[in-house]
Amino acid sequence: MGLVGAAALADPVAVAPFAWPMPAWIVPPHVPDDNPMSAAKVDLGRHLFHDARLSRDSTVACASCHVQALGFADGRPRGLGINDTPSTLNVPGLANVGYLPALTWANPHMDSLEFQALVPLFGETPEEMGGAGQEVAIFARLAADPWYRTAFAAAFPDRPAPDLFTITRALAAYQRSLIAVNAPYDRYKYRGEVDALSAAAKRGEQLFFDHRFECYHCHSGIHFTNNLRTARQPQGEVGFHNTGLYESYPATAPGLIELTGRPEDAGRFRTPSLRNVAVTAPYMHDGSIPDLRGVIAHYAGGGRAPGHPQKDGMIVGFTPTEAEIDDLIAFLESLTDRDFLTDPRHADPWPPGHPAVATRRMPAP
Amino acid sequence: MTRFAFAAAAAFAATPALADMAVSIPFAAEIAGQPFACTQTYAGLGRTRAEVQAVDFRLFVSNPALIRADGSLQSMTLDQDGAWQLGDLALLDFEDASGACANGTAGMNTTLRGTVPEGEYTGLSFTIGVPFDQNHIDPTQAPAPLNTTAMFWNWQGGYKFLRIDMVPTDRKNDGPRGWFLHLGSTMCDAASKTEAPTACKNGNRMEIRLDGFDIAQGTVVIDPAPVVAGADLRANAPDTSPGCMSFPGDADCMTVMAALGLGYMDVPAATQSLVAQR
Numbered sequence: 001m002g003l004v005g006a007a008a009l010a011d012p013v014a015v016a017p018f019a020w021p022m023p024a025w026i027v028p029p030h031v032p033d034d035n036p037m038s039a040a041k042v043d044l045g046r047h048l049f050h051d052a053r054l055s056r057d058s059t060v061a062c063a064s065c066h067v068q069a070l071g072f073a074d075g076r077p078r079g080l081g082i083n084d085t086p087s088t089l090n091v092p093g094l095a096n097v098g099y100l101p102a103l104t105w106a107n108p109h110m111d112s113l114e115f116q117a118l119v120p121l122f123g124e125t126p127e128e129m130g131g132a133g134q135e136v137a138i139f140a141r142l143a144a145d146p147w148y149r150t151a152f153a154a155a156f157p158d159r160p161a162p163d164l165f166t167i168t169r170a171l172a173a174y175q176r177s178l179i180a181v182n183a184p185y186d187r188y189k190y191r192g193e194v195d196a197l198s199a200a201a202k203r204g205e206q207l208f209f210d211h212r213f214e215c216y217h218c219h220s221g222i223h224f225t226n227n228l229r230t231a232r233q234p235q236g237e238v239g240f241h242n243t244g245l246y247e248s249y250p251a252t253a254p255g256l257i258e259l260t261g262r263p264e265d266a267g268r269f270r271t272p273s274l275r276n277v278a279v280t281a282p283y284m285h286d287g288s289i290p291d292l293r294g295v296i297a298h299y300a301g302g303g304r305a306p307g308h309p310q311k312d313g314m315i316v317g318f319t320p321t322e323a324e325i326d327d328l329i330a331f332l333e334s335l336t337d338r339d340f341l342t343d344p345r346h347a348d349p350w351p352p353g354h355p356a357v358a359t360r361r362m363p364a365p
Numbered sequence: 366m367t368r369f370a371f372a373a374a375a376a377f378a379a380t381p382a383l384a385d386m387a388v389s390i391p392f393a394a395e396i397a398g399q400p401f402a403c404t405q406t407y408a409g410l411g412r413t414r415a416e417v418q419a420v421d422f423r424l425f426v427s428n429p430a431l432i433r434a435d436g437s438l439q440s441m442t443l444d445q446d447g448a449w450q451l452g453d454l455a456l457l458d459f460e461d462a463s464g465a466c467a468n469g470t471a472g473m474n475t476t477l478r479g480t481v482p483e484g485e486y487t488g489l490s491f492t493i494g495v496p497f498d499q500n501h502i503d504p505t506q507a508p509a510p511l512n513t514t515a516m517f518w519n520w521q522g523g524y525k526f527l528r529i530d531m532v533p534t535d536r537k538n539d540g541p542r543g544w545f546l547h548l549g550s551t552m553c554d555a556a557s558k559t560e561a562p563t564a565c566k567n568g569n570r571m572e573i574r575l576d577g578f579d580i581a582q583g584t585v586v587i588d589p590a591p592v593v594a595g596a597d598l599r600a601n602a603p604d605t606s607p608g609c610m611s612f613p614g615d616a617d618c619m620t621v622m623a624a625l626g627l628g629y630m631d632v633p634a635a636t637q638s639l640v641a642q643r
Contacts, residue, residue: 114503
């Protein structure tokens with residue numbers, strides 16, 4: 001069984017420098033001191049990310065909820081973990097996730113990809129990969145795979161075994177390498193390709209950055225979110241807002257208040273990046289809006305439930321024409337980096353039938 | 366001759382420690398008065414007298430101290446065993462991965478082991494919980510026992526202080542897959558949104574003081590039955606964690622947190638009924 005895979009599996013990447021997959025003028029994301037990027041680590045992380053043996057029963061990989069073709073989201077309102085356990089929240093896409101100083105929908109303390117990986121691996125409310133208490137068995141399973149034996153040694157010469165440190169570091173390095181900056185909008189805006197955008201998308205851009213629609217106040221900057229930490233920023237910038245989605249947010253997803261206890265944090269969620277947004281439906285923290293048209297209707301009404309006392313002052317409501325809605329959607333669609341969705345550097349490396357993926361479950365296409 | 370000299374030197378080196386005595390405090394895990402075991406079921410729990418199988422039983426104990434006759438505290442220096450005890454913290458683990466304890470570990474740890482200065486002691490005190498300065502560290506780099514994944518509670522920035530997991534054998538059709546008692550800090554705020562928490566609104570650490578505890582003969586008994594006496598273990602409030610996991614807004618916690626000696630939302634703390642001495 002191991003042989004089937006081994007035959008088609010590329011050899012682990014030997015020690016090689018890591019090159020960010022983007023033009024040099026874009027500042028890379030912040031990288032923590034204890035986890036410098038390397039090609040070997042990224043490649044190891046890519047294998048781990050797609051490997052269902054990281055879950056208790058080898059049915060769930062990170063990729064079971066984070067699918068490359070969907071911008072590393074999953075197309076479902078909420079994720080689906082081990083034993084068909086639904087996640088509490090919608091699965092965010094992972095394009096440019098290394099730039100986000102606060103990860104997940106509403107947790108200001110989730111400040112590193114290394115740390116975040118523990119949640120799907122070992123979290124129990126709800127279980128996603130069901131690994132709590134199973135770490136010894138999971139590490140042993142990985143250590144028995146000959147590919148990993150070489151790969152862990154190449155990525156972590158001083159500590160060449162699967163453990164909590166190496167697995168979380170490799171997963172984080174891979175996720176930091178998920179850079180998507182080659183959308184039609186990038187080509188139009190930063191590379192002077194005036195024809196890269198349709199006329200509709202160009203009109204939509206004007207609306208997005210317009211004072212009537214106010215989108216850009218929160219969806220600002222290179223990744224269309226006011227959450228950003230580049231390698232040049234000693235501290236990240238974060239933005240959590242209540243967009244008036246509910247009159248009273250349910251106890252399952254109360255927003256930032258769950259962690260801070262501050263009444264003004266009720267219903268506040270982190271502004272998501274809008275890169276690849278056209279392929280990451282359904283939308284919002286609970287997946288409760290099925291399409292972009294629905295999102296625009298939500299904002300047009302000043303929020304689906306406009307009366308929330310903590311609603312952000314920028315959610316003002318507007319009356320768009322049908323043509324304006326179409327234009328705004330065309331603009332949002334121009335933020336999709338098609339190459340990213342199929343880039344072999346990010347892709348599932350395991351051959352079909354390999355034990356890493358033989359019993360892995362994926363969302364229905 | 367050589368031997369004698371060696372022994373004398375050893376005695377000399379050990380002199381400062383002569384005033385210390387070793388203490389080992391046994392803990393017993395029970396459910397409704399019956400010893401906890403992964404293969405056992407327990408009847409008559411909670412408001413609806415549910416039958417449960419217990420599938421996990423672990424807790425962190427910290428800052429152990431003996432009580433002097435005058436009521437003052439002498440902290441106990443824990444043996445640093447590289448596995449269960451770290452600084453002033455110990456993981457007590459009563460499950461052995463057998464039977465229904467699927468997420469358990471084979472190893473068990475049921476005593477606190479350490480030293481105190483020689484003296485007369487009339488009681489024991491300790492905290493159930495991980496001290497704040499150890500609770501918000503990076504668990505991927507933490508030494509044992511803080512690397513125990515079953516005790517991670519990381520999305521709240523901390524560890525589970527106590528986990529007693531029960532599964533009703535006669536649950537309602539739409540009943541919960543388990544009734545889990547998890548204690549941990551909640552609502553941990555930070556000075557800025559990108560810093561580690563500076564404090565938690567609900568620290569949820571239980572301060573236990575057992576006056577009259579006999580250091581030589583006594584046993585500390587942990588039994589969740591009185592704590593869940595007012596809860597329905599066959600059911601779970603919709604859209605909340607299965608059981609009571611300390612998070613505000615969970616109807617399943619209303620009677621439970623008070624019985625742990627902790628205030629919860631607007632329910633005031635009562636006397637804790639989890640820990641007793643024998």
